[in-house]
Amino acid sequence: MVHASWSHVPDFKLCNYAIYFGASKGHGSGHSAMITARLAAEAKSRGMKLVVFDPMCNFAGGKATEWIPIIPGTDAAVVLAMSNIIINELGRYDAHYIAHKTNGPYLIGPDGRYVREKGRVEKPMVRPGPFGLGPPAEVVGDGDDNKPLVWDALDQVAKVYDDPGIKEYALTGEYEVKGVQCRPGFQLLKDHLKTYTPEYASEVSSVPPETISRIAEEFSDAAKVGSTITIDGHELPYRPAAAVVFRGGQGHENSHHTCLAVSMFNAIVGNCDLPGGALGWPARSLGYPGTGQLKFEPYKGVDGMIETDYFFTHNHGPWPSHLPHKSDDPSMQSIFTLAPFTFVYGASDRKELWEKLGLDHKFEIMFSYGCNTVMSLANPDVTADTLKEIPFLVVFEIFNSELTEGFADIVLPDTCYLEETSWVEGYAFNFNYAFGMDDWCYHVQQPIVEPLAERRNINDVIREICHRLGKTANVNAFYNRFCEFSEEDKILPDERLSQPEMCDKVLTHFFGQEHGWDYFKKNGFIRWPKKVEEAYWRHFIDARHVLYLEYMVDIGERVKEITEEAGINVRMEQYTPLISWFPCSIHQPKDPSYDLICFSYRDILHTGSHSMEQPWLDEASAMNPYTYNITINTDIGRNKGLQDGDLIEIESTTGGKARGTVKLMEGQHPQTLGIAACSGHWTDAMPIAKGKGTHFDTLIACDLDHVDPVSLNIETAARVKIRKVEERPI
Numbered sequence: 001m002v003h004a005s006w007s008h009v010p011d012f013k014l015c016n017y018a019i020y021f022g023a024s025k026g027h028g029s030g031h032s033a034m035i036t037a038r039l040a041a042e043a044k045s046r047g048m049k050l051v052v053f054d055p056m057c058n059f060a061g062g063k064a065t066e067w068i069p070i071i072p073g074t075d076a077a078v079v080l081a082m083s084n085i086i087i088n089e090l091g092r093y094d095a096h097y098i099a100h101k102t103n104g105p106y107l108i109g110p111d112g113r114y115v116r117e118k119g120r121v122e123k124p125m126v127r128p129g130p131f132g133l134g135p136p137a138e139v140v141g142d143g144d145d146n147k148p149l150v151w152d153a154l155d156q157v158a159k160v161y162d163d164p165g166i167k168e169y170a171l172t173g174e175y176e177v178k179g180v181q182c183r184p185g186f187q188l189l190k191d192h193l194k195t196y197t198p199e200y201a202s203e204v205s206s207v208p209p210e211t212i213s214r215i216a217e218e219f220s221d222a223a224k225v226g227s228t229i230t231i232d233g234h235e236l237p238y239r240p241a242a243a244v245v246f247r248g249g250q251g252h253e254n255s256h257h258t259c260l261a262v263s264m265f266n267a268i269v270g271n272c273d274l275p276g277g278a279l280g281w282p283a284r285s286l287g288y289p290g291t292g293q294l295k296f297e298p299y300k301g302v303d304g305m306i307e308t309d310y311f312f313t314h315n316h317g318p319w320p321s322h323l324p325h326k327s328d329d330p331s332m333q334s335i336f337t338l339a340p341f342t343f344v345y346g347a348s349d350r351k352e353l354w355e356k357l358g359l360d361h362k363f364e365i366m367f368s369y370g371c372n373t374v375m376s377l378a379n380p381d382v383t384a385d386t387l388k389e390i391p392f393l394v395v396f397e398i399f400n401s402e403l404t405e406g407f408a409d410i411v412l413p414d415t416c417y418l419e420e421t422s423w424v425e426g427y428a429f430n431f432n433y434a435f436g437m438d439d440w441c442y443h444v445q446q447p448i449v450e451p452l453a454e455r456r457n458i459n460d461v462i463r464e465i466c467h468r469l470g471k472t473a474n475v476n477a478f479y480n481r482f483c484e485f486s487e488e489d490k491i492l493p494d495e496r497l498s499q500p501e502m503c504d505k506v507l508t509h510f511f512g513q514e515h516g517w518d519y520f521k522k523n524g525f526i527r528w529p530k531k532v533e534e535a536y537w538r539h540f541i542d543a544r545h546v547l548y549l550e551y552m553v554d555i556g557e558r559v560k561e562i563t564e565e566a567g568i569n570v571r572m573e574q575y576t577p578l579i580s581w582f583p584c585s586i587h588q589p590k591d592p593s594y595d596l597i598c599f600s601y602r603d604i605l606h607t608g609s610h611s612m613e614q615p616w617l618d619e620a621s622a623m624n625p626y627t628y629n630i631t632i633n634t635d636i637g638r639n640k641g642l643q644d645g646d647l648i649e650i651e652s653t654t655g656g657k658a659r660g661t662v663k664l665m666e667g668q669h670p671q672t673l674g675i676a677a678c679s680g681h682w683t684d685a686m687p688i689a690k691g692k693g694t695h696f697d698t699l700i701a702c703d704l705d706h707v708d709p710v711s712l713n714i715e716t717a718a719r720v721k722i723r724k725v726e727e728r729p730i
């Protein structure tokens with residue numbers, strides 16, 4: 001929606017002031033962990049100031065110039081208060097960026113919608129179905145024949161937003177257009193932000209008001225709004241300050257608004273995908289110079305908003321999003337069209353939801369590849385309930401796990417990365433490419449040992465299954481489309497390519513005849529310089545992102561209609577176009593004896609839940625005080641009569657119970673408990689990992705009441721109480 005990417009990072013090479021809201025990028029976790037570790041270390045030694053809002057002072061906070069403890073799930077309140085200070089008190093925002101790169105200047109009528117050239121058209125436009133799947137769907141926005149209007153402050157007249165004759169976009173004020181009173185979205189936002197005083201944000205987040213004001217001022221100073229930098233002959237805006245958010249800040253019932261609050265905060269200083277600012281993972285490639293292949297870029301879509309075909313699949317679909325409609329889709333994503341994923345299949349209330357929607361859904365088969373759903377999703381009792389109902393479950397794994405032992409009908413031993421031949425690892429997500437001006441690089445995987453025992457690569461197995469089903473032509477058609485093979489390069493319908501043959505085909509297509517599988521086998525990777533137009537694409541591409549969430553009006557109306565009719569209770573207040581902070585269930589316990597908020601964070605030693613069985617990492621984990629222990633603020637712990645090594649039981653408001661040992665910690669927010677990684681394995685198949693650490697996910701729920709009602713992101717923190725116990729196992 002903003003960066004045409006999965007996530008964002010500071011432009012480490014040029015940034016002088018970075019703020020993290022629950023992210024650990026550059027400290028051994030987060031995405032592209034090794035690229036960011038190198039760049040973050042260089043930035044720190046160059047003098048970049050790093051301010052980390054985090055409930056604990058561990059990997060991110062411990063490396064920060066300044067650690068600011070915060071109550072989980074309250075980041076947006078702080079961000080909005082800082083935005084208020086920058087816009088309304090300091091008046092130091094980047095008016096040019098807001099006018100040209102966001103929908104801030106679009107005129108908003110009394111109904112909350114854009115004021116358009118031809119007024120409101122009742123019949124929405126139709127575009128391909130969500131994610132290119134399913135039948136065509138109605139889309140928010142009216143398309144090219146009925147554009148939103150802006151006000152030209154010099155000509156004193158309304159024009160369509162992309163009229164080449166616009167002299168000066170009005171960002172503030174009130175106007176009358178075609179008899180309608182309207183104001184630019186930015187003016188509405190500016191007024192709305194006034195309710196976010198530092199005192200209010202402080203009450204919510206526990207961050208002192210003077211800290212909020214100071215950081216806002218430092219950030220807007222550091223951003224040097226108005227300054228420019230020349231790179232490779234191009235003069236670009238220079239904005240050496242960035243704010244980023246990831247799983248910590250975003251994993252709550254107010255996720256959609258929290259992420260967009262951080263993006264708005266960046267937009268205020270005009271720094272997105274520009275030198276020194278907040279960068280998405282590379283979203284624009286002009287193609288490998290020799291062949292022009294591997295080309296992708298964001299472009300101007302409906303109502304001038306950013307769209308991209310590359311990210312995720314070649315069928316992202318339009319932005320703004322599709323309008324909700326009733327369908328027989330049990331994921332409920334035809335209703336919650338702003339949700340990229342669904343929680344429904346593993347939810348404790350799924351049957352109730354389906355019944356209310358008149359759906360009778362049952363899975364017949366599940367294929368699982370590289371996830372341990374029963375460990376890593378939410379309370380295993382709930383997940384197990386879903387899994388038990390699936391008659392046939394096939395798991396591709398490299399170890400036996402809670403999922404294979406408890407639920408799989410067939411376990412297919414997959415190859416591990418040391419046994420694999422693959423071209424796709426260098427492609428996959430844009431995570432594989434370094435951001436900023438660092439070179440492009442494309443790598444492959446090649447086996448360094450023969451697959452052990454009966455291991456077979458999933459690719460071969462899936463293709464074999466498809467072949468036996470008579471679907472080889474479909475598989476080939478998929479690859480032809482995915483790789484964008486030319487007519488003469490297309491895989492023939494009945495052709496069955498081995499993995500090395502496929503590698504050769506794809507690599508020569510991308511990088512030319514001289515760079516086939518043989519070249520990569522010898523060299524491992526290929527690299528080429530990035531262009532300014534790629535690294536800092538925002539300056540070169542005419543496309544906007546949202547500050548005013550106009551899509552919420554139409555989408556909200558429909559969500560309300562559909563869910564009310566079905567008798568499903570959705571917290572509709574989040575369907576507002578004005579970016580806001582909303583309290584979550586963790587902030588409002590019905591029973592005050594649940595006095596702590598328990599959260600989880602990445603341990604740099606571990607990956608997901610599965611590295612817990614690695615003997616070396618187990619040894620290292622036992623030597624550091626965090627991996628296998630539950631952290632609590634020292635004073636609070638002592639007040640509760642606890643000392644290091646004591647056993648406690650944690651009970652959450654949603655009925656989960658877990659046990660583990662305590663580690664008192666000065667650098668921890670007094671109202672919180674921290675649990676590292678995803679530990680607490682219980683299967684006999686993992687004798688090293690079994691019984692070590694605490695299974696955090698037991699404490700979290702998976703149901704409609706504990707998701708963000710817009711993005712369907714589940715609440716990843718829990719409201720809990722603790723008591724001292726004598727015995728360990730649970």
Ligand SMILES: Nc1nc2c(c(=O)[nH]1)N[C@H]1C(S)=C(S)[C@@H](COP(=O)(O)OP(=O)(O)OC[C@H]3O[C@@H](n4cnc5c(=O)[nH]c(N)nc54)[C@H](O)[C@@H]3O)O[C@H]1N2
Binds near residue numbers: 030055060072250600
């Ligand atoms: N080593 C390692 N690296 C990984 C992974 C791994 O398992 N191991 N997993 C990968 C994956 S799948 C992901 S999604 C990324 C995640 O990447 P990040 O989101 O960067 O990693 P986390 O450690 O989960 O970061 C969360 C931080 O937020 C803090 N936090 C928790 N709740 C809140 C809150 O409400 N507000 C604020 N301000 N802070 C909060 C935590 O203490 C922690 O410091 O990492 C990827 N990289």
Ligand SMILES: Nc1nc2c(c(=O)[nH]1)N[C@H]1C(S)=C(S)[C@@H](COP(=O)(O)OP(=O)(O)OC[C@H]3O[C@@H](n4cnc5c(=O)[nH]c(N)nc54)[C@H](O)[C@@H]3O)O[C@H]1N2
Binds near residue numbers: 377678695696
């Ligand atoms: N407590 C806690 N829980 C969390 C999080 C957290 O921070 N804390 N973070 C959440 C997030 S952001 C994410 S993305 C999820 C991740 O959750 P999952 O994706 O479920 O990750 P894991 O639990 O590590 O399970 C990965 C499985 O893949 C297997 N595997 C590894 N390599 C291969 C391979 O090459 N081939 C095959 N076939 N299998 C392989 C491993 O053995 C392991 O069993 O966890 C979520 N849950």
Ligand SMILES: [Mo]
């Ligand atoms: Mo993740």
